[in-house]
Amino acid sequence: MENREEFIQHIQQGYSSKGDHIFMGAAMLDGQPVAEARVKIPLRTLNRHGLIAGATGTGKTKTLQILAENLSDKGIPCLLMDIKGDLSGIAKAAEDNEKLRSRHRLIDFEFTPQRSPVEILSLSDQPGVKLKATVSEFGPVLLSRILNLTDTQTGILGIIFQYCDNNHLPLLDLKDLKKILQYATDEGKEEFEKDYGRISKASTGAILRNIVSLEQQGGDRLFGEPSFEVHDLIRKTPEGKGYINILRLDDIQDKPKLFSTFMISLLAEVYSEFPEKGDAENPELILFIDEAHLIFKEASGALMDQLESIIKLIRSKGIGIYFVTQNPTDVPAEILSQLGLKIQHSLRAFTAKDRKAIKLTAENYPLSKYYDTKEVLTALGIGEALISALDDKGRPTPLAATMLRAPMSRMDILTEQELREITGSSTLARKYSGDIDRESAYELLNAKISKAEKEEARTKAKKERETISRTTTRKRGSQRQNPVIKVLTSATFIRGVMSILNKSFK
Structure with missing residues (x-):
């Protein structure tokens, strides 16, 4: 009993938040x-980022759901990367039953089923708000990653972007990019060689082939206008609830490089557009990245440096980023060290590699006299997790093996009819439903080429006229006789000479 009272005091002191908070559940003692x-x-402290980890089927998605719906209820919008397609149920209230009660x-928690305001976002033809960005907004580094370019080809793409900036040629969609690549080694070859050096036609050809391959995978839908405005992610309802923006990625989960690169581009845009907030009472926006290992897999050094910088700096804008993955070792150590909240569900120990991973995971958590962390990691049940957070003053809280509350919203997906109803009533979906094809690099380069061709045709016609004129002048000149020769060859002159000669012989 004394141990129990001591444990209660230990947890209460560590989690005694004076400000607003999210209730996650009750700490467990002896299971x-x-x-x-x-x-x-x-x-x-939720802008200090976080991690939700655990083996398949241990409850990671439901934990994400608990956080998102409670943030929304407190007026904080969220963005959820829904790779498996199982988060849309947040839009409907849970079904109350005896098991939940x-x-x-x-x-000791009173459960009240409720729904949350939801926006469905999409990178494909699925129903929802269409997310697009211009080629210029992606930039050459991220675009090179999507296209699987070599270092040489990436350098050429950088030159292309620089040329377009210098010559005020907007790069909006892939049509623009293909046109400028063709121009660089055809009509504009001399111009490029003069200012940027020779560009290999073989390299631009390889880039063009990769662009065509991306288009065939549906990647062209990522690029163009209207470009998504990141401030639309922080909308609230008239009642003050934050919208939960669910980006459905289940139809492109076999193209991880596509959506992970878009995710990094979106993070960079959020960081660029949002103002500094400092240590505010509430976060501005929380982003949850499911299957986070896909972002880090095969990421180049430049991209990892960019992501690490964003993670370090974006929290001052009131933005929190939460990675959801199976094992903490999926997240690079440089980024893992920046995560303030860690929610660790059970891990499996089937192999020597699994046991090694569990040992490494246990070392990421504070020591506790109440738990053997390595043992607890394999003994946690579904809906139970080890939690380590930051208190109001930014100090790590005691480690707590927690029985989590259940989500207040539906723990299942929406039907197609329910999805259509949400997207059909969305003002945001209507805002981004159309395509805009304004004048950009494609049209400007075509006009430039057309103008050059007309100028060349005029010059050619002028030269042809001058050549004809010179030829005609020469012909006319050859037909006009010299006046002296004309006199010497005239009939009168010849008769006179002959008459003189005849008289002389006589």
Whole structure:
């Protein structure tokens, strides 16, 4: 009993948030929940980023759901990367049942089913708000990653972007990019060689082939206008609830490089556009990246440096980024060290490699006299997790093996009819539904080429006229006789000479 009271005091002191917070559940002692040991996450520290990890089927998605719907309820918008397609149920209230009620009696929590305001976003032809960005907004580094370009080809793409900047040629979609690549080694070859050096036609040809391959995979839908405005991610309802923006990626999960690169581009845009907030009471926006290992897989050094910089600096804008993955080792150590909240579900120990990963994972958490972390990691049940957060003053809280509350929203996906109803009533979907094809590099280069061709035709016609004129002048000149020769060859002159000669012989 004394150990229990000491444990309760230990947890209460560590999680005694004075400001607004999210209630996650009750800490467990000897495998049983202790209702008085309430685990609460302060809102003001949620911009310090976080991690939700655990083996398949341990409840990571439901934990993400708990965080997102509670943030929304407190007026904080979220963006969720829904790779498996199982998060849309947040838009509908949960079905109350005895199983849920008995769970919440154990942690002394009154469960109230409710829905959250949701926007469905899409990178493809699926229903929802269409997310697009211009080629210029992506930039040469991220675009090179999507196109799988070599270092040489990436350098050429950088020159292309520089030329377009210098000559005020907007790069909006892939049509623009293909046109400028063709121009660089055809009509504009001399211009490029003069200012930027020779560009290999073989290299531009390889880039063009990769662009065509991307188009065949549907990647062309990522580029163009209207370009998505990141401030639309922080909308609230008239009642003050934050929208949960769900980016559905289940139809392009076999193209991880495509959406992971778009994700990094979006993060860079958010960082660029949002103002500094400092240590505010509430975050401005929280982003949850499911299957986070796909972002880090095969990422170049330049991209990793860019992502690491964004993670370090973006929290001052009030933006929190949460990675959801199976194992913490999926996240590079440089980024893992920046994550303030860690929610670790159970891990499996089937192989020597698994046991090594568990040992490394346990070392990421504070020491606790109440838990053997390595053992707890394999003993946690579904809906249970080890939690380590930051308190109001930014200090790590005690490690708490927690029985989590359940989501208030549906723990299942929406039907196609329900999805259509949400997108059909969305003002944001209507805003981004059309395509805009304004004058850009494609049209400007075509006009430039057309003008050059007309100028060349005029010059050629002028030269032809001058050549004809010179030829005609020469012909006329050859037909006009010299006056002296004309006199000497005239009939009168010849007769006179002959008459003189005849008289002389006589």
